[in-house]
Amino acid sequence: MTKELREKFKKEAMKTIKKSGTPQMDVDLSKFSAEQQSEIEISDLEQVDEEFKKILLNVGVDPQQKERSGTYIQTGNQVAFCKTKSDKVEVLPIAVALEKYEWLQDYYWKAVSVDTDRYTAETELTENLQGYFIHAKKGAKDIFPLQSCLFLDIEGMKQIVHNIIIAEEESELNLITGCTVHPNVRKALHLGVSEFYLKKNSKISFTMIHYWSDKSEVRPRTAIIQEEGSVYNSNYIVMSPVRSLQSNPIAYLNGDGAKSYFQTLVYAKQDSYIDVGSRAVLNGKNSKSEMISRIIATGKSHVIARALIQGNASGATGHLECQGLVLSPNARIHAIPEIDATNPNVTLTHEAAVGKIAEEQIMYLMSRGLNEDEARDLIIGGFLEADTSHLPKELAEETKKLINIASEAEG
Amino acid sequence: MLRIQNLTVSVNHGNGRKILRDFNLNIDEGETHVLLGPNGSGKSTLIYTILGYPGYIIESGSIFFKGKNITNLPTNQRVDLGIGTLFQHAPKVPGVKLKNLMNVCGEKRGERTQKGANEESALEDGCEDLDEQTRKIAKDLNFPLEFLERDVNVGFSGGEIKRSEIMQMMALKPDLLLIDEPDSGVDVENLVLIGKVLRKLLQRDEIPSRQTKAGLIITHLGYILQYLGTLDRAHILLNGRIICSGNPQIIIESVKKFGFDECKICEANQISLECRD
Numbered sequence A: 001m002t003k004e005l006r007e008k009f010k011k012e013a014m015k016t017i018k019k020s021g022t023p024q025m026d027v028d029l030s031k032f033s034a035e036q037q038s039e040i041e042i043s044d045l046e047q048v049d050e051e052f053k054k055i056l057l058n059v060g061v062d063p064q065q066k067e068r069s070g071t072y073i074q075t076g077n078q079v080a081f082c083k084t085k086s087d088k089v090e091v092l093p094i095a096v097a098l099e100k101y102e103w104l105q106d107y108y109w110k111a112v113s114v115d116t117d118r119y120t121a122e123t124e125l126t127e128n129l130q131g132y133f134i135h136a137k138k139g140a141k142d143i144f145p146l147q148s149c150l151f152l153d154i155e156g157m158k159q160i161v162h163n164i165i166i167a168e169e170e171s172e173l174n175l176i177t178g179c180t181v182h183p184n185v186r187k188a189l190h191l192g193v194s195e196f197y198l199k200k201n202s203k204i205s206f207t208m209i210h211y212w213s214d215k216s217e218v219r220p221r222t223a224i225i226q227e228e229g230s231v232y233n234s235n236y237i238v239m240s241p242v243r244s245l246q247s248n249p250i251a252y253l254n255g256d257g258a259k260s261y262f263q264t265l266v267y268a269k270q271d272s273y274i275d276v277g278s279r280a281v282l283n284g285k286n287s288k289s290e291m292i293s294r295i296i297a298t299g300k301s302h303v304i305a306r307a308l309i310q311g312n313a314s315g316a317t318g319h320l321e322c323q324g325l326v327l328s329p330n331a332r333i334h335a336i337p338e339i340d341a342t343n344p345n346v347t348l349t350h351e352a353a354v355g356k357i358a359e360e361q362i363m364y365l366m367s368r369g370l371n372e373d374e375a376r377d378l379i380i381g382g383f384l385e386a387d388t389s390h391l392p393k394e395l396a397e398e399t400k401k402l403i404n405i406a407s408e409a410e411g
Numbered sequence B: 001m002l003r004i005q006n007l008t009v010s011v012n013h014g015n016g017r018k019i020l021r022d023f024n025l026n027i028d029e030g031e032t033h034v035l036l037g038p039n040g041s042g043k044s045t046l047i048y049t050i051l052g053y054p055g056y057i058i059e060s061g062s063i064f065f066k067g068k069n070i071t072n073l074p075t076n077q078r079v080d081l082g083i084g085t086l087f088q089h090a091p092k093v094p095g096v097k098l099k100n101l102m103n104v105c106g107e108k109r110g111e112r113t114q115k116g117a118n119e120e121s122a123l124e125d126g127c128e129d130l131d132e133q134t135r136k137i138a139k140d141l142n143f144p145l146e147f148l149e150r151d152v153n154v155g156f157s158g159g160e161i162k163r164s165e166i167m168q169m170m171a172l173k174p175d176l177l178l179i180d181e182p183d184s185g186v187d188v189e190n191l192v193l194i195g196k197v198l199r200k201l202l203q204r205d206e207i208p209s210r211q212t213k214a215g216l217i218i219t220h221l222g223y224i225l226q227y228l229g230t231l232d233r234a235h236i237l238l239n240g241r242i243i244c245s246g247n248p249q250i251i252i253e254s255v256k257k258f259g260f261d262e263c264k265i266c267e268a269n270q271i272s273l274e275c276r277d
């Protein structure tokens, strides 16, 4: 990257470092440290100890790399492992990639803007920038997913990640990313910028699982830019307790016929404060977005479920759906579905229902012979099962498996 | 099998209005009855009351099933005794796959047949387990197998919901089948299919001494009836009461000809085709 550009970004970041996110949910960045070095080093992924293996498996990362086309593991702010088996898909630490490819600077802070808020600013200002660069070359079609794990293993640590993912024309990319902490870590901060670029007729399927601890603060910032005919498919799963989490990715469907699907599954526990959502801006003719979120809130958790689809181009269609079950007297789900048509030829719809399980549903199951408790359990048990019909087969199976693991986890 | 005596029912939020008034009905083993009546006359209310849905308040009267007073039994226990329902409006149930609900129905049938009231088999012919039975039933009904993986009624069309209802009844195989408008919103091809299935579930083609099932069919247009063979009785429900009972053919023909307006005259003059049961 040119020095001038770097300085320009740094300058903007300096100006932004105090700016609150939207909506405001401030984390005091100075309370966390990026200094300490993580103790984990991985030379041979297959030889990692049982404990670490379990941590990885919990978030969908298979140390055996069976049915995986590559692996990126970041512990704290170090790249612990980075390899790909494929010659059509490149995986590099972002710092290395920016050195290696000058053209990559055109994608750096392009989808997400550096002056978004203090979290993007902090990401730019960090001394030791890490994250992954994934590049699917033209026409590349690897069936097996690439896996990555962003792992925090030191109490009070702040992890800063900047990812760039590019799918060139006609390529297909399947990704699993798991973000998690060591079982002994309670307090941690994760900042993650992810910029996705989908070229003409490319496809990215992205399953992301978050597995935090009760004092973690989490602020990802994600944007997706889609060209003609591209398909972006996101599954976001968070089922462990967390102190506070704010995530609201935005997809710009700029090309004609581009499609995006967002599925969000949240099981909020204890005191978790979770503000999640997704946004799609339909700029391309006949572009289309669907968003589905399913949320269960227990304990004293508070979930804000956002969704926004804006239809700007002729033939654009969008549908959003939010279903939430509030299962305890101190839990709360606040759904904010928004649809915004700026063109007469768009169709946008939404459906939202939050609260207890509808009596008519329980009665219906009772009319098939279940008692009331069995009826309730059947509904809750299946409520967070993912709809994987949009996903390629390999990723669909993995995603289902992950949801099972996550929903069985203690909390 | 089903005996309803002097039943008066009001509904929550109904301002105390009585939807069923001093209602009586008897359906014996082996019989299938038809219930006709204008919109809002209380047909669906009758079904929900037989099932014991909350919100349907029994002011007086009783319901007996197989000789047992079920008036205050929870819904699922009525189902355990052998009552199954095909609803006019079945709700969506996000979180429950159709496959799983089919298996619930199949299990309940297994539990019932094990108690051994009659010699019914717990599974459909040639099926080893519930999953296989579910797939067989879906195939028999031309229901795409991938629908089994979807949440019950979520994104189903009207006709698909009806078929899902029928499939569940095929798995449950109840002794008393309550059927609320099986023919509304169903195309001709599926109507034939549904008719065939109901005919079998209600044992319409068995010799009378082997007919052990009973049924109550609510229909407006009667399209479904032509596929069901001989039926035992028809009733007309008006203002919460059966005002007329008798030979199904005669009653249906006359309703088709005159509508329910003529019935209102009968009601006013206390005339009926036969004595009320």
Ligand SMILES: Nc1ncnc2c1ncn2[C@@H]1O[C@H](COP(=O)(O)OP(=O)(O)OP(=O)(O)O)[C@@H](O)[C@H]1O
Residues within 6 Å of the ligand: B011, B012, B013, B014, B019, B037, B038, B039, B040, B041, B042, B043, B044, B045, B046, B055, B088
């Ligand atoms: N839960 C309820 N709360 C208030 N009113 C109700 C309720 N359920 C039924 N009713 C009223 O009771 C009357 C009978 O309704 P019901 O659904 O039983 O009619 P129906 O004969 O099945 O009509 P349709 O032919 O339209 O299906 C109607 O006037 C209806 O509005």
Ligand SMILES: [Mg+2]
Residues within 6 Å of the ligand: B043, B044, B045, B088, B180
């Ligand atoms: Mg009705």
